[in-house]
Amino acid sequence: MLLDASASGLFPIAPTPFTPDGKIDEGSLDTLIARYLAAGATGVTVLGIMGEAPKLEPEESLAITARFIAGFGRLPVIVGVSAPGLAAMRWLARAAIDKGAAGVMIAPPPALRTDDQITGYYRQAIEAIGADIPFVIQDYPLTLTVQMTPKVIRQIVEENPSCVMLKHEDWPGLEKISALRAFQKEGSMRPISILTGNGGLFLDFEMERGADGAMTGYAFPEMLGEVVKLQKAGERDKAHDLFDAHLPLMRYEQQQGVGLAVRKYVMMKRGFIASDAQRKPGSALSATARAEVDYLLSRLARHDPRAAI
Template identity: 25%
Template sequence: MWSGVLPAVTSKFKEDGSLDHDEMTRCFGLQMDAGCDGLIVCGSLGEGPMMTLDERIAVMRTAKAVSGGKPVLMTVAAASTRESCEIAQRAATAGADGLMVVPSLVYQTNDAETVATLRAVAEAGDLPIMIYSNKIAYRVDVTPALMEELASDKRFVAIKESSDDIRRTTEIFNRLGDRYAVLTGVDNLAYEALAVGAVGWVAGLVCAFPKETVAIYRLMKEGRNAEALALYRWFRSLLDLDVSTYLVQNIKLAEALAIGSNERVRAPRQPLSGETRKRVESIIRAAMEVRPALPAFG
């Protein structure tokens, strides 16, 4: 459950702004067909904070219907601990297999507050948890020291490592051994993280390029690093689109061009326009023009 390629899927909307479950079913199915190992719903890329709790649960249920028994994780990301606990409770009742938990979405918690919040969510949901450590986006750093403090609670099983510092992955292993499953959460550091021991990839561009993402992961696990690196170098310009304020719009544009989906987003976001759109579209189209054939892998 805590290894492999886990897409942080986008959420799909109709023209009137309501959830498009038919399109999510199609797009989530493409992830499963490509060999992804589960689905993570309603994160930053999935625009979870722009949804009501009922909508988040509905997206999760759609993912569960498509996943074929593979794990579906609900993202817990809210301004208050109270709301985070409510999300965790509702997700557990609705059948989530686990949670990916952002310690604090708005307020920059100190170490004691971070630990207290994570423990409260664990108690509320009573599900396996992947701690989302992303000091860049959320300004809260779940350090190896805090991971060690939480290690006595077996519900904390994995780390989505998104500090943007590749040294952090090795620091986690050196301090905590194999206590946690470490997954990389930064698309354009994925090869590097897998090379130093990460066991999974919480991926973004996988939404538009699932087969290539799975191929890189599987090749790395088979020790075929040179083949994985060649594919990763082709992919790199696309993966950079994940590390952006506009990652949602970037990836939805990639989905529109690569898998025929749409670019609809929840306000205040708007689809890319003007020179920014031209630049991103040119990156995507240029990569697609030289899209490599994929090697066979196990």
């Protein structure tokens, strides 16, 4: 099943589990898949920035992709294929689709600065991978340093019919969601799915601005999925109450440089993965930082029993 503009709900960004010696932990891949499905995932994204994709060999990337496709069955698997060169992007995109992936995610390279450079890059990327592959725009200026205005995103969408989704990670970015939905309402942009990232840090209001769901890797994916469902059901206060309880831990996880270490540590404690190891070069939490996370978990457990680890 190929990805289309109707995609919604919870698409966790999967970390890549490693053993302490840097090998891919295949057992934890299976556990991770099972836990995501139990959390109510409606799809999944692999080989994203937090998936340590640049540290993987091409064959490893494809093997991880195939394992998630098999584990998720008929649910869509999106594969991050961003690469410095279009040849590598094409290889992984075509190989992933051949394995059964639903679509691919493409981030702009950091060197792009002007609107023409950004739109031109996406034209070239789609020419390289093929217009038959549905793709997701990854808009993440905090890390990628590429600023995409709503008009630029609209142009990419209108010029490339295979664009079906935006992964929205601008910060602040609520007005951008509103602008894109206004384009759609006035008929100047066709409908696309908008899923949001940034560790879920703004999911509460992003849903109210017109997002269709979450595509991020916060260590409690169940909460993300529940906030999405509550907002869609009009249960605004319940959604914010649940979200607010998790906000201190989400904030801690969003620290630049150690965010993945925090996420993997919590996921290890929750039994999603066996080890919080990162493939080198990578960061690790100090004893003080681990104690701080443990404290935040103990406070969260007063409101959400899933944090009682």
